[in-house]
Amino acid sequence: MNVPFQADRASCDELRCLQSSNSLPSSDQQLNSKLLSNHPSNHQLSSSQSPRSQPLSTQPSSRQPLSCKGAITLFAGPCAVESYGQMQKVAVCLRRNQLGWIRGGAFKLRTSSHSFQGLGQAGLDILARIAQEYGLATITEVVSTGSLEATAQAVDALQVGARNMYNYELLKAVSRVIAQSHQPVLLKRGIAATIAEWLEAAAYLALADNSDVMLCERGLRTFEQSYRYTLDIAAVAVVHQRSPLPVCVDVSHAAGTAALVPSLAQAAVAAGADALMIEVHPSPLHARSDGAQQLSIQEFEELLPRLRRIAATLDKKII
Numbered sequence: 001m002n003v004p005f006q007a008d009r010a011s012c013d014e015l016r017c018l019q020s021s022n023s024l025p026s027s028d029q030q031l032n033s034k035l036l037s038n039h040p041s042n043h044q045l046s047s048s049q050s051p052r053s054q055p056l057s058t059q060p061s062s063r064q065p066l067s068c069k070g071a072i073t074l075f076a077g078p079c080a081v082e083s084y085g086q087m088q089k090v091a092v093c094l095r096r097n098q099l100g101w102i103r104g105g106a107f108k109l110r111t112s113s114h115s116f117q118g119l120g121q122a123g124l125d126i127l128a129r130i131a132q133e134y135g136l137a138t139i140t141e142v143v144s145t146g147s148l149e150a151t152a153q154a155v156d157a158l159q160v161g162a163r164n165m166y167n168y169e170l171l172k173a174v175s176r177v178i179a180q181s182h183q184p185v186l187l188k189r190g191i192a193a194t195i196a197e198w199l200e201a202a203a204y205l206a207l208a209d210n211s212d213v214m215l216c217e218r219g220l221r222t223f224e225q226s227y228r229y230t231l232d233i234a235a236v237a238v239v240h241q242r243s244p245l246p247v248c249v250d251v252s253h254a255a256g257t258a259a260l261v262p263s264l265a266q267a268a269v270a271a272g273a274d275a276l277m278i279e280v281h282p283s284p285l286h287a288r289s290d291g292a293q294q295l296s297i298q299e300f301e302e303l304l305p306r307l308r309r310i311a312a313t314l315d316k317k318i319i
């Protein structure tokens with residue numbers, strides 16, 4: 001099935017990419033001059049410069065920067081890619097709601113070695129097929145240098161997870177790959193990383209010219225046990241003050257339970273996030289990872305209009 005692009009996605013190409021520089025504390029100037037000179041905020045993307053324009057063997061269909069001015073990018077999809085049918089159900093929902101990105105982990109970094117570790121290459125193949133068939137841009141986590149090239153060839157954008165924020169060899173390897181492929185990268189904040197450490201980690205990715213890096217707050221490990229992680233919503237404002245990079249908020253991994261996701265997502269939009277990450281699964285009860293925090297398709301579709309209303313008050317669209 002080949003679904004044409006919706007108007008929202010097409011218009012994203014025409015929007016200037018984020019982001020203007022705010023006044024920056026002097027301690028951040030040096031770091032930011034590198035980030036700023038590289039970021040697409042200073043480079044209007046044309047189709048010939050867009051992320052997937054460089055030759056990689058598998059070419060997903062979309063060519064989207066991670067963020068667009070006046071828009072909040074929504075990265076929705078299951079925690080892990082489990083089957084083609086599972087991804088297809090989510091893809092249909094995303095297209096029905098005029099959303100442009102789908103997420104899903106092919107390689108999963110799990111606390112327990114006995115837990116589902118992801119489908120690996122088969123998961124990447126499913127993501128590439130979904131991109132082709134549904135015209136969705138794809139994002140997945142890159143977990144190691146060994147699987148980096150295969151991962152980059154299969155998807156539109158790479159995600160560096162919280163566990164790997166401090167993996168500088170991986171960050172350097174990703175930087176080398178995106179220097180060739182011009183793919184965007186989403187960098188999660190480590191579970192105990194300061195904002196300064198997170199920005200320094202982003203600078204490794206910005207070693208590649210014209211890099212398109214987005215930061216992602218996903219909650220911190222604190223003494224509080226009422227939720228999985230403590231969402232640092234203030235980080236959105238601080239990143240905007242101190243860095244030219246756009247910032248995403250992953251509400252699902254912070255929440256740990258689906259019931260908390262709507263409140264956190266609404267707060268993230270109101271706080272000025274440039275993107276949201278929300279885990280969605282056609283059958284959360286049967287999910288092979290993070291079942292408790294994933295929204296069902298129905299729950300996701302109930303939340304979306306509420307987020308759109310908050311976004312509209314800020315003159316933003318959710319895409």
Ligand code: PEP
Nearest residue numbers: 105161162163188218253
């Ligand atoms: C994920 O997004 O799939 C994930 C594992 O997130 P994090 O790295 O934030 O734990």
Ligand code: MN
Nearest residue numbers: 079279289290
């Ligand atoms: Mn997950």
